Amino acid sequence: MNVQSESTHDLAADDALDPVLDARDLTVRYRRDVVIDRASFELRRGETTFLLGANGAGKTTLLRALIAAAPVRSGSVRLGEVDVLRRPGRARSRIGFVPDQLDLPAWMSGREALGFVGAHFSCWRGSRAETMLADFGVDGERPVGELSRGQGVLVMLAAALGHEPDLLLLDEPFANLDPGARVLVQRALLEHVDTSRTACLISTHDLDVAARLADRVLLLEDGRVHEIDAVEPVEPRSLVRRREELLEAAFATEVR
Numbered sequence: 001m002n003v004q005s006e007s008t009h010d011l012a013a014d015d016a017l018d019p020v021l022d023a024r025d026l027t028v029r030y031r032r033d034v035v036i037d038r039a040s041f042e043l044r045r046g047e048t049t050f051l052l053g054a055n056g057a058g059k060t061t062l063l064r065a066l067i068a069a070a071p072v073r074s075g076s077v078r079l080g081e082v083d084v085l086r087r088p089g090r091a092r093s094r095i096g097f098v099p100d101q102l103d104l105p106a107w108m109s110g111r112e113a114l115g116f117v118g119a120h121f122s123c124w125r126g127s128r129a130e131t132m133l134a135d136f137g138v139d140g141e142r143p144v145g146e147l148s149r150g151q152g153v154l155v156m157l158a159a160a161l162g163h164e165p166d167l168l169l170l171d172e173p174f175a176n177l178d179p180g181a182r183v184l185v186q187r188a189l190l191e192h193v194d195t196s197r198t199a200c201l202i203s204t205h206d207l208d209v210a211a212r213l214a215d216r217v218l219l220l221e222d223g224r225v226h227e228i229d230a231v232e233p234v235e236p237r238s239l240v241r242r243r244e245e246l247l248e249a250a251f252a253t254e255v256r
C-alpha cells in the first residue's frame, strides 16, 4: 500500500529494499507429509503481501512456521538480525499475530485477552491496545465467549497492533466480518502499515481484497511458494484480469 508522498519516495524506495523477514528454503512436515517445501521469500517494510492458496495448501502452517510454531524440518527464518527458529521469544516480541482460530478462554474479557496475548508474545503495551479495542467498538469488559467471531478478530487485531510490531501476520482476518467490521479492519491495517512501515503477510481466500490491497502476492501450491508481481498500476481492467489469473492459478481444479 504505497501511499507515500513524492517527497518521501526515495526513502520509501530504500525502505522497500529492506527485508523485515527473510525465509530461506523453509520446509515444514507433519510426520511424512511435506506441507511447505523449500519456501523462500522476503517480507519488506511497508509492504502488504497476501498469501493465497486452496484449502489445505498450507497457509496456516506457513504463518505458524514464521513464529516457530510449526514443525520446521529445515531452512531458516530471520527477522532482521534475529534467528526466529532459534530465538522465537525474542522474535515474537516484534511480531503481531492474528490466528485463524481464536483459542481464547471463553470466560476471559476482551481486555484481559489483550494482556494474555501480549504476555504470550513477550510484549505488552496495554493502553494502546485498549484504545484500539475501543476504537473498534468492542466492549473490553465482555467475556470473549460472548463475542462474535468478527468481534474476536478485532480483539486479536488490537492485541497484534498494540505493541507496534515490525511484522504483522494475519490468518484469514476478513473471514466472517460484516462489511462495517471489514472496513474497520482494512482501515486499521492500511493506516498501520503506511505509518509505521510494518511488513505484513495476510492469508485469505478473498481475492477481491487481495487484488485491491496487495503490494505483492504469494501463491502456495503443492507446498511451493510462488511470487506474483505487484498488482499495479491499478486499473479496473488489469485488476479483473489479474483476479481471474489468480483465481485460475489458485483454484484451478475448482473452477474447471
Ligand SMILES: Nc1ncnc2c1ncn2[C@@H]1O[C@H](COP(=O)(O)OP(=O)(O)OP(=O)(O)O)[C@@H](O)[C@H]1O
Binding pocket: 030, 035, 053, 054, 055, 056, 057, 058, 059, 060, 061, 062
Ligand atoms: N497439526 C497437524 N498435524 C497434521 N497435519 C496437519 C496439522 N495441521 C495441518 N495439517 C495438514 O497440513 C495441510 C495444510 O493445512 P493448513 O491448515 O496449513 O492449510 P490452509 O491452507 O491454511 O487451509 P485452509 O484454507 O482450509 O485454512 C493440510 O493437509 C492439513 O491437514
